[in-house]
Amino acid sequence: MIIEYLKKIGLLIILVLIQVLVLNQIHIFGYATPILYIYVLLKLPADISRNGLLLWGFTTGLIIDFFSNTPGMHAAACTALTLLLPQIRSLYAPKGDVELVQVGIHSMGVSFFTKYLLTAILVHHSILLLIEAFSFFDITLLILRVSSSTLLTFVLIMAIDTLNKPKKLV
């Protein structure tokens, strides 16, 4: 259990570093920035308590905020995302399926995971960029940024999760 959490913390540190040092410098067409760090939140086990989930979200967001000079912005978006994650999962869960513990493309199947991922990313990016839009509102810019970033993040996480095969239990 503890090893599992240490692994998650390690993943968090790696993703934060990749995010702030590499991905934040990417702006395809000036709009799309992949936001990879939410991968760690999406991969949290399904049986984690709601309070624990929220705390994970808040902390992850706050760490990103440190680096990008946006105190509170990512934290607010991630907290909202982690509140909605279980709802999003139960929305698309196939009926009569056994209780899900592992979250991932291999344990959930392509269709279920794709829907879950796309909704979660869209929710997070919309909230994040809406909060940003408080200081400057331009509806076309907002829609362009949300849709292009969502697409980019989606492709990136799909690729990583497909490669990240869980070890088979013998």
Add this chain to the structure above:
Amino acid sequence: MRKLLDFLRRYNYWFLFVLLEVTSFTLLIQFNNYQQGTFFTSANRVAGKIYEMEANVTAYFQLKESNQLLLNHNTQLEIQIAALQKMLQRQKVSVAKIDSSLIAPFIGVKFIPAEVINNQISEINNYITLNKGTKEGIKEGMGVIGPGGVIGIVHLTSPHYSLVISLLNIKSRISCKVANTGYFGTLRWAPGDSRYAFLEGIPRHARCKKGDFIVTSGYSEIFPVGARIGRIFKVTESKDGLSYTVCVALSSDFGNLTDVRVVAQEFTPERKQLEEEEVKSNDDH
């Protein structure tokens, strides 16, 4: 009662959610509205260190461009010196005899060199992190100038790092003027393109054309008079039709910033005293 307790137990995560969201928004509003510590920004110790390590590595990739930029800057300065010397000779003053009155305006102006360790260009509020802080004498409100021209104004400082409001920030306001005519206005930036900014408030009778230089006005004592900002790219009418809005092509390349100078101007005591009195009288009312 039991039902109520059950309800609270089942939905207690909502309280945590509200608490965390309120904390987030408090941080957000505080950062936007008030001067505060650097703890939640990239000028804090951990983030600063990580960005510094990254800058140490990536600086090598830009060595060639930086070199070229410095060379150009040097050449320009040399040409300027040659031109000035020629002018002085025409005035029959030998260069060696320049008396202190000529240098007087520059006394009290100090340049602190610093390195850019983090630079944002495509957010709505862009910030730059520098690797020098209060220990080297950088204070909040000082101007920052790069090889191409004006970069921004120091917003927050910690002992070893400082956070600069980039010119590419919708909160940025810089007082500047058209170099040859002297008409002045306020330079602002609109999100989208990091190459252009907008100069507002140029009166309609002012004649300005594409290619005119835009420089700092020096009214605020943040920047010295005549620091380069850019050139006029396009002149359009403002929305109310009373003045021109000038699109300025910035002369600094914000995508490639490595070395900058922080302008430490000592306020003339008289002006400082005057402004302090003004603030005091405002407080009294």
